[in-house]
Amino acid sequence: MNPFVFHVPTKIAFGEGLASGTADIVKELAGNRALILTDKPLMKTGIVEQILMGFGDMKYVVFDDVPPDSDVDCVNKVADLARAEECDCIVAIGGGSVMDTAKVVNICLTLGGEILEYQGLNNIAEQLLPLVAVPTTAGTGSEVSMVAMVKDRAEGKKLLFGSRYLAPSVAVLDPLLTVSLPPKLTAATGLDALTHAVESYTAVISNSVFTDSLCIDSTKMIFENLRIATNDGGNIEARSQMLVASTMAGVAFTNSGVGVVHALAHSVGAKFGTHHGIANCIFLPHGMQFNMDAVTERYAKLSRLVGMSTSSKDSVAAAELIEAIEKLCTDCGLPRRLRDAGVPELKSDDIEELTFLTGSDPAIMFNPKECSPEDIKGLYERAY
Ligand SMILES: NC(=O)c1ccc[n+]([C@@H]2O[C@H](COP(=O)([O-])OP(=O)(O)OC[C@H]3O[C@@H](n4cnc5c(N)ncnc54)[C@H](O)[C@@H]3O)[C@@H](O)[C@H]2O)c1
Ligand SMILES: [Fe+2]
The missing domain is CATH 3.40.50.1970 (Rossmann fold)
Known part of the structure; x- marks a missing residue:
């Protein structure tokens, strides 16, 4: 160990x-x-x-x-x-x-x-x-x-x-x-917690069984409860599960770090005021796709452990985790592109500035794969 x-x-x-x-x-x-x-x-x-x-x-x-x-x-x-x-x-x-x-x-x-x-x-x-x-x-x-x-x-x-x-x-x-939190903020903040869990599980220093357990359980709890908490805000059991899951994911990421998705979300939040959870939910599938070749096995393991895949093939199980996250976001009414979240058209100057901010954000240090400025630009283009 x-x-x-x-x-x-x-x-x-x-x-x-x-x-x-x-x-x-x-x-x-x-x-x-x-x-x-x-x-x-x-x-x-x-x-x-x-x-x-x-x-x-x-x-x-x-x-x-x-x-x-x-x-x-x-x-x-x-x-x-x-x-x-x-x-x-x-x-x-x-x-x-x-x-x-x-x-x-x-x-x-x-x-x-x-x-x-x-x-x-x-x-x-x-x-x-x-x-x-x-x-x-x-x-x-x-x-x-x-x-x-x-x-x-x-x-x-x-x-x-x-x-x-x-x-x-x-x-x-x-x-x-948390009962008075409106559906959109319930969903967006829940996706922030899910991003903490997924990014911590694959961060460069995530090799502790403590963080792994917290990431796996919180991911499962979020998949099982976020739709309910979003659509039936008075459901106290779903609210409880989400609150505890979010704290568990918080303990995990504060020990292991996050990654490129957070670096992108911090930058777009700083420049355009995009809510942190909304930015994370848009970037998460793109960031996971980008990291795929470095951590396919980890995504596959997480996917199976939280019940999103039964495939024995890692590439299939990992892809099914990303699909399940996309579906969760769609079911919760979250925007899937930056343009749908109020971000104005990204001019080349904007992309340059955002790329610089993202590349210098401390969260990127913990990403499981190196991100070049070209990689970051590509992520902005795909997410827009
Ligand atoms: N320190 C960390 O570990 C950490 C981790 C992730 C995000 N953040 C930061 O957290 C901030 C985002 O926080 P957030 O997503 O909780 O949103 P927020 O604190 O900005 O709140 C969003 C809105 O929701 C309202 N609100 C909050 N609770 C409510 C409730 N129960 N009922 C009705 N309205 C309610 C607030 O008044 C506010 O208008 C960002 O600045 C982000 O950078 C910090
Ligand atoms: Fe966050």
């Missing part, structure tokens, strides 16, 4: 209605004044209000204006507020945009200085303030991951922060919070 290291720094708690006890978790972490981070659409759902009721007379400050795919300006603004209010812990209630913002705010708040100094991998070397992540989407895995991404709008790119200290202290998984 190959040597490996596996981390799960986050305590993971799951239960229907669990989020209403978030204040008790803050107390356990010795938090006296929490910074509550969320966004406007979530405030309207009543989810945040219900969680805050549990805080009783505990002190807290709310910032509810995190934008989708948050940015450095928002992080600095929130960090100033939290510093002025002397917050000693953070509660993130939302999807990946809110949770990633909370992680980067935590760097500023704990360590001070200029946020850009900490970007990249392993540039944070000490414990940060306690962070409780309460996901309201089932997709990003940010509630357990050791990475965060926020936009540098001036530079037109997404910045990656990666360190084991970024993993939240506690992930509060409450499926009731």
Whole structure:
């Protein structure tokens, strides 16, 4: 067996209605004044209000204006507020945009200085303030991951922060919070989770039985539950399975990395604001096709283990996995081309810029096959 290291720094708690006890978790972490981070659409759902009721007379400050795919300006603004209010812990209630913002705010708040100094991998070397992540989407895995991404709008790119200290202290998984997520976002975020599972399973450092097991089980759970969660949003069992599957895939990818599909999705998200899950669902079959010759056996194994193929021939079983993903996306009403997801016609300058962003995205380091600029251009052309 190959040597490996596996981390799960986050305590993971799951239960229907669990989020209403978030204040008790803050107390356990010795938090006296929490910074509550969320966004406007979530405030309207009543989810945040219900969680805050549990805080009783505990002190807290709310910032509810995190934008989708948050940015450095928002992080600095929130960090100033939290510093002025002397917050000693953070509660993130939302999807990946809110949770990633909370992680980067935590760097500023704990360590001070200029946020850009900490970007990249392993540039944070000490414990940060306690962070409780309460996901309201089932997709990003940010509630357990050791990475965060926020936009540098001036530079037109997404910045990656990666360190084991970024993993939240506690992930509060409450499926009731995901019931209000509309069908399209349910499907798109679910495909983000599936992309984490598939890319982790084939990433260059994925040789751990721990990550493999998480990838296989989460892929199976997503195939079995995403259609139900999308078409019958009130089905709590399907919502539960999706939320847990997404966290499992999050633990997997944060240990093993992702790949070219994420590098493409980050780039198109940075340039055109395409939702991360939507971008992933469009690029996933193309990325898998591109990687096919390097990892046919792995795709075939995954395909059989999750019940998408009975063929003993690897090339057939692997192709059947890609077909099953295409069908899942179509059944869930997801766009299949960039042009159908609001991306304007790609001019040659756009493709050059996107190719550069993709080639320099840290996710590509973990792809099982080298990607030349020509390969990346080809992927954009096919996905458009
Ligand atoms: N750190 C990581 O490990 C990691 C992994 C993958 C993606 N990401 C990042 O996560 C971000 C995307 O996150 P996301 O897909 O969760 O979307 P999001 O957080 O941007 O949310 C999308 C929209 O859904 C709304 N919403 C969220 N939960 C809802 C609910 N329960 N009911 C109604 N509306 C709800 C939000 O208000 C928002 O308008 C991207 O910035 C991406 O880069 C991070
Ligand atoms: Fe992702």
